[in-house]
Amino acid sequence: MNYYSLILCFLFSLFGKNTKQFVEFNKADVVIVKENSYVTVTLPFEIQSQYHIQSNSEASDDSIPTEITFLENPNYSIENQNFSLKHDETIRLNTDIHKVLSNKFEVTVTLKLKDNVSDFNLDGALLYQACTDRLCLFPRTLNFQININN
Amino acid sequence: MKKIILKLVFGIAMINNLAYAQNSEIESDTEPPEVKMFSLISTEGDTVNLSDYKGKFVVIHIATTWCPYCNAEAPYLEEIYKEYHDKNVEVLIIDVKESKDLVQGRIKNKFNLSFPVLLDTDGAVAASFAPADVLPELARDEIMLASNFLIDPNGKIQFMSLLDTKNFDVKLIHLKKRLNELL
Numbered sequence A: 001m002n003y004y005s006l007i008l009c010f011l012f013s014l015f016g017k018n019t020k021q022f023v024e025f026n027k028a029d030v031v032i033v034k035e036n037s038y039v040t041v042t043l044p045f046e047i048q049s050q051y052h053i054q055s056n057s058e059a060s061d062d063s064i065p066t067e068i069t070f071l072e073n074p075n076y077s078i079e080n081q082n083f084s085l086k087h088d089e090t091i092r093l094n095t096d097i098h099k100v101l102s103n104k105f106e107v108t109v110t111l112k113l114k115d116n117v118s119d120f121n122l123d124g125a126l127l128y129q130a131c132t133d134r135l136c137l138f139p140r141t142l143n144f145q146i147n148i149n150n
Numbered sequence B: 001m002k003k004i005i006l007k008l009v010f011g012i013a014m015i016n017n018l019a020y021a022q023n024s025e026i027e028s029d030t031e032p033p034e035v036k037m038f039s040l041i042s043t044e045g046d047t048v049n050l051s052d053y054k055g056k057f058v059v060i061h062i063a064t065t066w067c068p069y070c071n072a073e074a075p076y077l078e079e080i081y082k083e084y085h086d087k088n089v090e091v092l093i094i095d096v097k098e099s100k101d102l103v104q105g106r107i108k109n110k111f112n113l114s115f116p117v118l119l120d121t122d123g124a125v126a127a128s129f130a131p132a133d134v135l136p137e138l139a140r141d142e143i144m145l146a147s148n149f150l151i152d153p154n155g156k157i158q159f160m161s162l163l164d165t166k167n168f169d170v171k172l173i174h175l176k177k178r179l180n181e182l183l
Helices: A003-015 B002-020 B068-087 B100-109 B124-128 B173-182
Strands: A023-025 A031-035 A038-047 A052-054 A067-070 A076-084 A088-093 A096-101 A104-113 A119-128 A140-149 B023-025 B039-042 B047-049 B057-063 B089-096 B117-120 B148-151 B157-161
Touching: A023 A119, A023 A140, A038 A076, A038 A119, A038 A140, A067 A076, A067 A104, A088 B068, A104 A119, B057 B068, B057 B173, B068 B089, B068 B173, B089 B100, B089 B124, B100 B117, B117 B124, B148 B173, B157 B173
Parallel strands: B057 B089, B089 B117
Antiparallel strands: A023 A038, A031 A038, A038 A104, A052 A096, A067 A119, A076 A104, A088 A096, A119 A140, B023 B157, B039 B047, B039 B117, B057 B148, B148 B157
């Protein structure tokens, strides 16, 4: 996450609490797999129909890439995180190719647990900037929390 | 009475155009709406009053640094400025809710723009262009991003376009066509 995105994420988390969201976090479909001291969590997100959000990778310099961040927690460290099951779309802007996401995507995060941890929360925030075919909207931050227990 | 009805019909048509049409040109037999005057600070620190442009054609583009469509249009706005400036045409970009340094670097300097880029720091001017009852669930200042306006020398809005990514008019062909008709 670059400096520019960090500032944006901070500002929109401060002022964007009551703004309409265009991405939904499907808490009921979260998948948690535990193996020894590692926990792999798959977080499903759904982008509202007719909207697209900027790609998490291959985003142009002119756009705000979709980013996920997790709150630091003394119970675990984040070992790995990646976007998967993405539905990529390509939009051509003059001569430039512009990558966006639509429909659904998942974020998989691997946590390494500290000793004797049995019940804790995973808190995160998804920063995204949505557009339709006729409209581009200010960036939003979608905060989410899940509970993980043994 | 006939004039009032005509104005009402035109007003409703304008609202529909703002919401759903890529390009809106004002028919010659109807009265174009008047632009709301504004005063904003440019990235150079100058106060720019729209009223100072009375007697000139003014192209206005509403933008942000992170809007890919706005950025794609920026070089073509510069092209319009260079091609039409000696024909009594001015160009302004209104950036919505971003800092001077960011806008200076990511718009004004990046695209080497010869015309002023204005800072609508609270989004009030962008909001003033938005019809109150279109997309009421959204903030007024965000529904006009990436839109273009052509104001005539009498302060009347002669053309407006909203973003249409499926038929993206990056080269501003429709705006130039309208400009050529009016000049």
